[in-house]
Amino acid sequence: MNQTKVLVADDDPNVCEIIRLYFAKQQIDLVIANNGKQALELVEKESPDMIILDVMMPEMDGFEVCREIRKKWDTPIIMLTAKEEEFDRVLGLELGADDYMTKPFSPRELVARIRAIFRRLQPRERTEEDTLQTLSFADLTIDIDKREVIAAGEKVAFRPKEFELLVHMARSPGSVFSREQLLEQIWGYDYFGDVRTIDVHIKKIRQRLHKLPYECIHTVWGVGYKFEVDE
Numbered sequence: 001m002n003q004t005k006v007l008v009a010d011d012d013p014n015v016c017e018i019i020r021l022y023f024a025k026q027q028i029d030l031v032i033a034n035n036g037k038q039a040l041e042l043v044e045k046e047s048p049d050m051i052i053l054d055v056m057m058p059e060m061d062g063f064e065v066c067r068e069i070r071k072k073w074d075t076p077i078i079m080l081t082a083k084e085e086e087f088d089r090v091l092g093l094e095l096g097a098d099d100y101m102t103k104p105f106s107p108r109e110l111v112a113r114i115r116a117i118f119r120r121l122q123p124r125e126r127t128e129e130d131t132l133q134t135l136s137f138a139d140l141t142i143d144i145d146k147r148e149v150i151a152a153g154e155k156v157a158f159r160p161k162e163f164e165l166l167v168h169m170a171r172s173p174g175s176v177f178s179r180e181q182l183l184e185q186i187w188g189y190d191y192f193g194d195v196r197t198i199d200v201h202i203k204k205i206r207q208r209l210h211k212l213p214y215e216c217i218h219t220v221w222g223v224g225y226k227f228e229v230d231e
Contacts (some may be wrong), residue, residue, distance in 0.1 A: 003164065005029040006114065007048035007104040009065065011057050015103070019052075022107035028114075036060025040068055048075060055081040055092070063095060070092055070096035074160065076117045089109055096159060099187075116187060135170045137229040138195070142170055154212040161186060162205050165198075169217070169227035177225040178224035198225070 006028055008019055016032050023030045030228035033039035043051065051069065053062035060068075062079055069077065071143055079092040079100040087098050099113055135142040141150040147163055149156045152207050157168065169177060173218050177185075179195035187197070206217055215227050 003027065003029060004050065004114075004118070005031060005046065005048045006052060007039065007042055007046060008033045008034060008052045009033040009036065009042075009057060009062070010052075011035060012054070015054075015080075017185075018107055019110070022111065026111055028111070034058075036062065036065045038228045039065050040077050043069060043073065043075070050117070051075050051077045052110070053077060053079050055079060063091060066092060066095045066097055078110070078113060078117075079198040090196065090200055093197060094204070100162065135167070137170075137173075137216070138214075140209070140216065141165060141227065149208075151209050152213070154211065156208050157206060161202070162201055164209070165201055166205055166217075166227075169225065172227070174226060176220045176223055176226045182224065212224075 004027075006023065007027075007032060008016060010016055010019075011034050016034075019030070020030050031042055031048060033042050035058045039051075039053065039057075042048075051064055055062040057065075062081075062175065064184055069075065077098045077099075079089075080103060080162045081089065081092070081100060089102075092100050098117055100108060101113065109146075133143065133145045135144070139152050142148075143150075144167055147158075149163070149166070151159055167181065169175075169180070172218070174195060177203040179198040182198050183195055202217055206215070209216060214230060216227055218226050218228055221228055
């Protein structure tokens with residue numbers, strides 16, 4: 001992760017200093033914002049490779065900043081929250097955050113999550129499975145090379161992880177995946193995150209495919225999810 005630039009937006013100077021010291025050892029360039037408004041200005045000015053947003057900040061909170069960033073950029077975002085309520089974590093993911101961490105956290109785990117997100121975004125070596133670049137079902141076409149989804153005759157925009165999750169499941173119709181399996185296979189790390197991350201993204205996929213005359217992502221109660229189309 002040589003010369004990676006990370007923007008950290010947090011009004012707690014102690015948190016920023018801990019991150020600064022650890023990032024320096026990891027060869028990560030750090031840009032610090034002390035409030036939400038400044039964070040947005042620095043995203044525009046610095047074009048960071050990763051953004052870390054504290055939920056509770058002056059000027060604009062982390063949720064507002066995340067919402068504004070997603071209007072223009074796909075830069076990966078990790079949310080920081082000192083709260084324990086599920087609402088905060090799920091809302092962040094629904095607004096487009098890629099991951100979240102609850103304070104207090106270890107800088108080592110933060111860097112591990114950053115690395116995991118970057119690994120997921122990097123092109124991987126082609127496998128035999130990748131030779132099939134278009135997945136076609138009734139009223140649904142997934143063009144893997146172009147990263148396009150056509151549902152009921154209309155192009156549907158997907159965020160990166162939503163698309164990867166859909167492709168992963170659609171490659172194996174009828175196969176049941178546990179939330180833990182999907183978290184590890186799509187996010188690229190072993191259970192650092194909350195399995196409810198999967199539920200949030202499945203919900204978003206279903207919403208995006210709402211014009212299909214059928215449900216293609218099915219819940220397997222007590223296990224996880226499967227992709228299946230009755231053609």
